[in-house]
Amino acid sequence: MDASPLLPPRRTGLLGRPVDRRKFLQICSLAAAAVGLPASAAAKMAEAVARGQKPSVIWLHFQECTGCTETLLRPEHPTLDKLILDLISLDYHETLMVPSGYAAEKARDAAMEAKKGKFVLVVEGAIPTRDNGIYCMVGGKTALQILEDAAEKAGAIIAIGSCASFGGIPAADPNPTGAKGVPQILAGKTVVTIPGCPPNPYNFLGTALQFASFGTLPALDDKGRPKFAYGRTIHEHCPRRPHFDSGRFAEQFGDPGHRQGWCLYKLGCKGPETYANCSTQAFNEVNDCWPIGIGHPCYGCTEQTVLWQKGVHELANIDRPIPPAAYAPINPERGKVSPLATATAGIIGGAVLGGGLAFSKKLDGDESGEGEA
Secondary structure, three states: OOOOOOOOOEEEOHHHOEEEHHHHHHHHHHHHHHOOOOOHHHHHHHHHHHOOOOOEEEEEEOEOOOHHHHHHOOOOOOOHHHHHHHHOEEEEEOOOOOOOHHHHHHHHHHHHHHOOOOOEEEEEOEEEOHHHHOOOEEOOEEHHHHHHHHHHHOOEEEEEOHHHHHOOHHHOOOOOOOEEOHHHHOOOOOOEEEOOOOOOHHHHHHHHHHHHHHOOOOOEOOOOOEHHHHOOEHHHHOOOHHHHHOOOEOOOOOOHHHHOOOEOHHHOOOHHHOEOOOOOOOHHHOOOOOOHHHOOOOOOOOOOOOOOOOOOOOOOOOOOOOOOOOOOOOOOOOOOEOHHHHHHHHHHOHHHHOOOHHHHOOEOOOOOOOOOO
C-alpha cells in the first residue's frame, strides 16, 4: 500500500493492533455519511486527525442510567478503541477512564484549561435543580456547578440522550429533584441535543467530527436536534408504512396481523409524532435492531411531549397522513381523490375499501375541492 500524505500507512490502535490507512478512511467515510456530508469530507476529517486535531471530548455524567455510554461501546464501525484512540480524544469520562477520585477530577480540569474554547462538552443525564442541586454531586460539587463551569470553557456542547436533552425519566412527574435538560440550564447557549433512549452513537460521532474538522455544527431544528437525524418522523420512512396506508393493522400482540408485520399504530406506536432516524441508521450494525424492527411499537423516546407523557397504548397524533411522495402509484390515474380523504380511508376503512386503495389511485392535492371523497 502506498504511503499517504495524510496518514502513515499503518496506525496502531488499542493493544498495538494495526489500523491501516484504508480502514481508517473507511471509518471517516462512515462518520461523514452519518451527518450527510459529501465523500470529500472524509479525507478532510482524516487530514484533521493526522494533524492532531482530534476533537477533545469532556464527557459528564449526571442523572442517568449510563445507557448512552453503553450504546457508544457497541458500534463495529468504528469499534470503541478506534473511536477513542483514532477519531476523538476522550479526555474525561468517568465510566471509561482509568483514573478515579482526585486524579480523575484533576485530569478533567487540566484538559478543560489546556483546550479551553476548543473541546466538545458532552453531557449525559439530567441535572437536578431543587434544593440547590444537592441530589447529584461529584467530587463535592453539584451537577449544576460542574455543568456551568464546563460550559463556559467549551467550544461546543452536546446533550446526548433524552435525559440530557429534556430531562427524560428523571424529569417525569412528579420530578422530585427538579431535574432539567441541558438546554433549560444553559439558556442562551447553543446546545446540540441528540435525544433517544438510547440515541444512535453515529449521530453523536458525526456531529463531533464535523465540529473538529470544519469548526461547524450540523443544521439544527428548533429543539437543537441535528436535522440529518431528526428531520423526518419515523412514520415517514417506517418499513411498515405501506400497511398503514393500506389499512392493515395489528390489533393485539401475537395476532395474525402482528405476526405478518402489519402496522403497529393501533398498539400505541408513536412513530407518527416521533422524529428520529432509527429505521434508516441501524443500531450496532444489526438490521431491525430497534423497537418496530422487532415487533414493538415506537415509544417516542426522542420527543419530550411523548416520552413518559403519553400512555404506552395511547394512539399517536398523525400530522402527516399523506403517503410519502416517493411511493409512486402502481396503477394509472383513476379520478381525483383528495390526499386527506385517501389517507383517512386507509386508517379506518381499509378492509372495506380494499387493501391497495392508497396506492391504486394517484393522490391529487385538488386545492379547489372538486372530486373530494
